Amino acid sequence: MNVLTKTLGFSVLLILTFAGVTYVLPQMEGAAPEEIELDVSELTMASFVAMGEQLYHGKGACALCHNDLGRAPDLLSFDVTSVSLERLADPRYQGDADDAETYLRESMVRPSIFVVAGFGTKGSNDALSPMPAVDKPPAKLSELAIDSIIAYLQDKDGNPVTVSLPVEATESEDDDVAAAPAPAQSAEAVLAKYACSACHSILASVSTLGPGLKDIAKRQDADQIRNSIINPGAVVADGYFVAMPEFPNMTVGELEMIVEFLAMQTGEES
Amino acid sequence: MAFIALCGAGLLSPALAQAPQAEQLNILVETVDSADEVSAALLPAPTPQRSDYPNIGASSRNIVWIIAQMHLFFGALVLAVPIFVLVIEIIGFKTADDRYDDMAHEFMKVSLTAYAITALFGGTLALSLFLLYPDLMAYLMRAFGSQVLVYAGLFFLESMLLYIYYYGWNALRYGNRKWVHLTLGLLLNAVGTTLLVVANSWTTFMMAPSGVDPATGAIIGNIWEVMKGPLWNPLNLHRFIANVAFGGAVVGAYAAFKFLSAKTPEEKAHYDWMGYSSNFISILAFLPLPFAGYWLTAEIYAYSQQMGILAMGGILAWLFVVQAVLICTILLAGNYYLWTGMARSEGSERYRWAIKYIATVLILGFLVWVTPHNVIYTASETIRLGGGKHPVLGPLGIMPAKNIAVFLMLICTFLSFQLYRRADKVITVSWQEWGNALLVCIYIVAIVNIFFAGIYYGYFTNTVYKVGSSVIQVMSTVVVIVSGVIIDTLMFRGAKQLQVTWGKIADRSQYALFALPITFTWLMALMGYVRSSVRTHWHVYTVMPDNSPDNFIPTMQTVGNMVTLVTFLFLAFLLFIFWIANLSGTRQLPLSAGRSSAIAEHAT
Secondary structure (H helix, E strand, C coil), X not given: CCHHHHHHHHHHHHXXXXXXXXXXXXXXXXXXXXXEEECXXXXXXXXXXXXXXXXXXXXXXXXXXXXXXXXXXXXXXXXXXXXXXXXXXXXXXXXXXXXHHHHHXXXXXXXXXXXXXXXXXXXXCCCCCCCCCCCXXXXXXXXXXXXXXXXXXXXXXXXXXXXXXXXXXXXXXXXXXXXXXXXXXXXXXXXXXXXXXXXXXXXXXXXXXXCCCCCHHHHCCHHHHHHHHHCCCCCCCCCCCCCCCCCCCCCHHHHHHHHHHHCXXXXXXX | CHHHHXXXXXXXXXXXXXXXXXXXXXXXXXXXXXXXXXXXHCCCCCCCCHHHCCCCCCCHHHHHHHHHHHHHHHHHHHHHHHHHHHHHHHHHHHHCCHHHHHHHHHHHHHHHHHHHHXXXXXXXXXXXXXXXXXXXXXXXXXXXXXXXXXXHHHHHHHHHHHHHHHHCCCCCCCHHHHHHHHHHHHHHHHHHHHHHHHHHHHHHHHHCCCCECCCCCCECCCHHHHHCCCCHHXXXXXXXXXXXXXXXXXXXXXXXXXXXXXXXXHHHHHHHHHHHHHHHHHHHHHCXXXXXXXXXXXXXXXXXXXXXXXXXXXXXXXXXXXXXXXHHHHHHHHHHHHHHHHHHEHHHHHCCHHHHHHHHHHHHHHHHHHCCCCCCCCHHHHHHHCCCCCCCCHHHHCXXXXXXXXXXXXXXXXXXXXHHHHHCEECCCCCHHHHHHHHHHHHHHHHHHHHHHHHHHHHHCCHHHHHHHHHHHHHHHHHHHHHHHHHHHHHCCCCEECCECCCXXXXXXXXXXXXXXXXXXXXXXXXXXXXXXXXXXXEECCCEECCCCCCCXXXXXXXXXXXXXXXXXXXXXXXXXXXXXXXXXXXXXXXXXXXXXXXXXXXX
16 A cells, blocks of 8 residues: 555544544534514413523523523522512612512613622622623513513512513514414324424434334323423433424424324334 | 725824724714715614525535635645744754755745645635625625735735745855845745734624624724724634644644655655654644633633633534544644654653553543533433433533643643653753752642642632633643743753664654644634634624524534535645645656656655
């Protein structure tokens, strides 16, 4: 073997080894927020709170810092409403809020008004917050979106939601919350609507990204299938990653249709 | 015109060069002639819709990704090589050793061929950007204005200096003429570095825009305010150092290829020495690179915590596992080359015992570094594990453990280098025992410090202190390197020089010299992608959104495929450059010699 062949072979092998490492990592995409039309006239308090939860974990990127890694107070680990009232009573507090709702709103749009001890920008002696104002880029949340996050933070601890539902007829909302389209009318339509075949082999489609569903009934009963759809991360088939999204807009009718359909998939031709 | 007027006003008036306040904007408004000019001057950043992006039937991002990366690879090479070539030339001049001069000239030969390819990719990149991202380019042109013409002018100057420097090498070789040549080299590097920092300002403006109205993206600062964003200098330093490491590695591969192809002991000796010098340059530049990277990351965090966390703790964080593999490969290859290189001197027998311990630390460090914080487990695995994180390995997944591993690996690499340098010497100074004892003490204190800072601040304090602990570790490592070099330099005074046989090294060692540029190339492409991706769906962060079909962060596999593709392309072009560089030293024998198609190597 000549020098060129040997050195080239070595180099190619090394390059492919590095490429191989990326194949064993979890595969996920980071989608950009989409501009969608939101019909606020159909919002209920429950869907408003759900929208706040999605924004908290999605476009608002709150969970990026507010988690258990100590970068910012972990808002999901304590009662946000009662802690907000404690903060208002703190002698260091110099803001304008007078209740939990206004405190939370103020914290989001003017984060440096009150910085929790130990969480300020390095060198600022807790006078400056590293948190960006959420109504400015990059998050650039609307008032409606901010209200929905406050509603979520109040609701998650069982406190009464004091934020009022929006009353405008229709508002363009730049967020991650998908408007609910019309419910699907058949199991096949549900499969198409939620793009199940993109990852799972089912009916005529073939895909190996997720476990095949053509014989799912041999492995799971209807309750297990239902649970897997409602909470995709609860049980993950060996050899697969948690890549399946949740379907917050799936109606109960759609869920039952698809569960009933999958519970009959034994892999045998009918 | 209005923008140029605005820049001009800002440059002429110190008052206008300050942060753009509302009253200053009013002053600016008064300085321009008409209402149209006012509105043009304060034109907001464009917000193109999806339909505004030209569709040529392929992913625009991928096209620009490939071309930009190729331009960056070659740009890095042609800017870096003259830096260390000048240093080698100065050494040759001071020592009156022609070998240094010849080696520097040969390095430049590789760089010269790469220069034309750099320019070709640069031109293609500009055309691609204007074609595929017209709104972004219109905005950037508005932001940087006539600065881009200054860049073009510098490019002309760089070309002229480069050609004179290379082709004038032998004409300006000795005496006072050598000073002229060295001055040309200095000018070449000054212009090259200026080109680098000018181009960097475009990149950092997109990541952390300055001189703009944050609400609208309107350009309200002068060109200096637009350029000197918070990330500019950290990126300048990081790229400057990384380019030298990369350039050293590439010419090292050239030397390795020539070594393996060499027919005579003289050739082997020459290219062995050239390979060693290249590796020395590359690893020496690589050692401070993590510190420059730390500064850049710290500034990213300071500018936008969200941006920093996205890179280090969000979706992009997984790529740092790949980075760990790459950097460990570089360290292992660099160390392996030094260990095998010890065979050149009989004196190395005194230090061979240490290699197995250094290797053990490097491998343990590698294992800690690649341990992820958490892995997505199946339900049955989670139950068997007793939670989402492994009880023993889990704590190794966070940064403090990785920092300990990284700094110990850097210290070990320096130790390998130190032992290599001592291998061909017998130290004769009377205080050598005290000197060695001092060195050992410095190593011990630094290692204890690194462990203490990592464990105490990393696991027993909150996040603010965790980040701060890195500074202690950086300083400990720097103290080892700096004091090691100083103490060794003093101890080598009057040392007995042992025989070094250049060319006496195993062929397998040369593959380490191939591993270095391959890994550097992959690493540059990967980390460049991470740096660029932290902007997420923004062309210019927070002021100009990216609404193109490619405005999402792709999967790790996709990133791996793209990086692999550009690395293959670079390798192919590199082979072409090596072939061209070799071709210039080849001369066909006259046909009358009886070999109608014979080609013979002709020493130049």
